[in-house]
Amino acid sequence: MMKVQVLFFGATAGEVNEREIKIQFAQETTAKQAFDKIVEKFPRLKNHSLLFAVNQEYLIGDEVLHDGDELAIFTAVSGG
Amino acid sequence: MDFFQLTTEPIDIRKVTRLIVPSECGATVTLDGYVRQFTKGRVTLHLIYEAYEPMALKEMQKLVTQAHELFEISVIGIVHRLGKLEIGETSVVISVAAPHRTAAFAACEWLIRELKRTVPIWKKEVYADGEVWVEGESEPPAA
Numbered sequence: 001m002m003k004v005q006v007l008f009f010g011a012t013a014g015e016v017n018e019r020e021i022k023i024q025f026a027q028e029t030t031a032k033q034a035f036d037k038i039v040e041k042f043p044r045l046k047n048h049s050l051l052f053a054v055n056q057e058y059l060i061g062d063e064v065l066h067d068g069d070e071l072a073i074f075t076a077v078s079g080g
Numbered sequence: 081m082d083f084f085q086l087t088t089e090p091i092d093i094r095k096v097t098r099l100i101v102p103s104e105c106g107a108t109v110t111l112d113g114y115v116r117q118f119t120k121g122r123v124t125l126h127l128i129y130e131a132y133e134p135m136a137l138k139e140m141q142k143l144v145t146q147a148h149e150l151f152e153i154s155v156i157g158i159v160h161r162l163g164k165l166e167i168g169e170t171s172v173v174i175s176v177a178a179p180h181r182t183a184a185f186a187a188c189e190w191l192i193r194e195l196k197r198t199v200p201i202w203k204k205e206v207y208a209d210g211e212v213w214v215e216g217e218s219e220p221p222a223a
Binding site: 009011014053056057058072074075076077079 | 135
């Protein structure tokens with residue numbers, strides 16, 4: 001059993017109506033599988049072009065998640 | 081010393097600029113980015129900035145490191161404001177000191193372009209009749 005934290009910001013926080021959720025996985029899961037599952041759970045996220053991060057780094061590939069990892073889902077950034 | 085910060089307090093642009101004046105330098109280029117009232121013909125009342133703070137600081141650190149690799153510059157200072165900003169208030173200051181101005185101008189332009197592309201900060205534009213989170217670049221790319 002593995003538990004990860006998922007953070008939302010700006011537009012994605014609005015779509016999900018949460019800033020932070022916890023998700024459990026029964027078996028080994030890659031970051032991509034986890035994000036696919038979260039987007040399925042909150043289909044309104046599909047209205048946006050999304051960026052993903054694992055442990056505060058932009059998602060690079062099919063890395064396997066670990067217990068306690070911090071995931072984040074957000075839209076294209078607009079600072080400045 | 082390079083520095084980069086997020087703050088909810090008003091930014092004192094002169095303080096940022098004065099923090100980076102090393103003796104080997106001959107020029108400092110400072111960008112003062114502030115809240116615009118008209119975007120695509122719509123009147124903005126105010127903006128709200130939000131960041132994924134720990135990741136934003138990591139990404140700012142990467143930009144500072146890369147800028148030193150790309151340009152002949154000495155010191156970089158970046159401060160980005162968060163929270164509610166009124167029209168005309170400074171949202172971001174990027175200050176670059178260099179021995180010669182050409183590198184300082186180029187590095188400052190590169191830093192703001194990359195910051196707007198990679199650092200996880202978002203702005204919400206609040207209008208009289210609604211509000212919207214801006215997704216991606218709000219300005220057309222530079223020619």
